[in-house]
Amino acid sequence: MASKRLSRSDTTPAGRLDEARLHDVLGYQMAQATIVSNAVFAEQVGRPFDLRPVEYTVLTLIVENPGGSQARLARALAVTAPNITMWIDRLESRGLVRREQSARDRRSQVLHATQEGIALARAATQRILDAERQALAAHLSAAEHAILLELLHKVACARGERSGGG
Amino acid sequence: MASKRLSRSDTTPAGRLDEARLHDVLGYQMAQATIVSNAVFAEQVGRPFDLRPVEYTVLTLIVENPGGSQARLARALAVTAPNITMWIDRLESRGLVRREQSARDRRSQVLHATQEGIALARAATQRILDAERQALAAHLSAAEHAILLELLHKVACARGERSGGG
DNA sequence: TATTGTTATACTCTATAACTATA
DNA sequence: TATAGTTATAGAGTATAACAATA
Numbered sequence: 043m044a045s046k047r048l049s050r051s052d053t054t055p056a057g058r059l060d061e062a063r064l065h066d067v068l069g070y071q072m073a074q075a076t077i078v079s080n081a082v083f084a085e086q087v088g089r090p091f092d093l094r095p096v097e098y099t100v101l102t103l104i105v106e107n108p109g110g111s112q113a114r115l116a117r118a119l120a121v122t123a124p125n126i127t128m129w130i131d132r133l134e135s136r137g138l139v140r141r142e143q144s145a146r147d148r149r150s151q152v153l154h155a156t157q158e159g160i161a162l163a164r165a166a167t168q169r170i171l172d173a174e175r176q177a178l179a180a181h182l183s184a185a186e187h188a189i190l191l192e193l194l195h196k197v198a199c200a201r202g203e204r205s206g207g208g
Numbered sequence: 209m210a211s212k213r214l215s216r217s218d219t220t221p222a223g224r225l226d227e228a229r230l231h232d233v234l235g236y237q238m239a240q241a242t243i244v245s246n247a248v249f250a251e252q253v254g255r256p257f258d259l260r261p262v263e264y265t266v267l268t269l270i271v272e273n274p275g276g277s278q279a280r281l282a283r284a285l286a287v288t289a290p291n292i293t294m295w296i297d298r299l300e301s302r303g304l305v306r307r308e309q310s311a312r313d314r315r316s317q318v319l320h321a322t323q324e325g326i327a328l329a330r331a332a333t334q335r336i337l338d339a340e341r342q343a344l345a346a347h348l349s350a351a352e353h354a355i356l357l358e359l360l361h362k363v364a365c366a367r368g369e370r371s372g373g374g
Numbered sequence: 375t376a377t378t379g380t381t382a383t384a385c386t387c388t389a390t391a392a393c394t395a396t397a
Numbered sequence: 398t399a400t401a402g403t404t405a406t407a408g409a410g411t412a413t414a415a416c417a418a419t420a
Binding site: 054055056057058059060061062063064065066067068069070071072073074075076077078079080081082083095099102103105106107110114115116117118119120163167170171174177178180181182186187189190191193194195196197198199200201202203 | 231273285286352
């Protein structure tokens with residue numbers, strides 16, 4: 043199945059380069075698709091709210107998981123502890139999240155989003171969802187869009203059963 | 209369609225954080241899935257061949273498009289010209305590609321992969337395809353895997369009809 | 375005047391190591 | 398002994414600006 047086929051669509055979206063050999067490489071197609079989603083994010087959230095993708099994700103995960111720790115965030119996003127410290131520093135200095143020392147484990151920092159942080163995360167998510175739907179409407183049906191999200195989620199779940207991968 | 213549902217799968221693969229609000233954000237699911245494909249790449253190609261993902265992609269696109277220019281590569285990958293210069297420098301210093309001045313347009317550099325470069329690209333692609341298939345086999349059927357690749361390709365094609373995006 | 379490619383430079387993001395304070 | 402978090406530092410990668418050569 044999925045035997046090699048050479049069609050006019052075996053070409054890069056920009057630059058018109060033949061990519062027949064890369065067509066079935068998941069990492070490559072992911073990188074190409076990420077160019078689009080990154081552009082949508084930068085336009086709809088990054089620039090207007092001055093938020094990097096990581097900042098948005100960290101903020102939203104804190105909104106969804108009040109009382110969580112930085113260590114769990116670091117594991118969820120496969121980034122290092124010093125990295126998380128920096129991003130939380132920025133979000134905290136902007137008044138979007140708060141750090142509190144945990145009562146049960148005094149090493150741990152308990153994270154909460156402020157009202158402003160919650161509002162910003164909600165607004166950002168709404169903008170992204172709308173913009174992504176609009177950007178892909180010409181190429182993907184609503185059903186395809188939903189399937190894509192599910193399949194990506196399944197791929198993400200392959201983490202952990204492997205040696206590497208955060 | 210795709211109405212919000214709260215299920216046990218609305219959680220990050222690692223760290224077990226609730227991600228219900230992020231579930232439908234394509235950029236987020238892409239980033240999570242990329243953690244897996246990046247790990248596969250690093251293990252199967254990055255470390256053994258000392259190749260970054262960009263280097264592999266640049267090399268493979270040159271193999272597939274002999275005689276192409278750096279400008280087209282930059283457009284295809286949505287990276288800047290100085291960036292491409294650097295990556296080609298590295299590939300050339302390792303004897304994997306050659307630069308020649310174009311006869312028709314003497315500003316342009318014509319790119320060719322060496323025999324060694326061609327062999328390396330082929331070997332790397334084979335390893336990635338095998339490793340990706342194996343890594344995802346437990347989570348995606350062969351059909352789902354193929355559909356995912358097609359849908360990602362369609363997303364990538366949304367580039368260009370937009371303002372931003374390289 | 376626009377395009378190809380290079381150099382120089384600065385910036386962002388990330389990773390590692392060393393440290394503290396708890397457990 | 399291991400974990401949570403911070404700091405300091407170095408590295409990788411990217412972007413911008415300025416330049417040369419050509420179209």
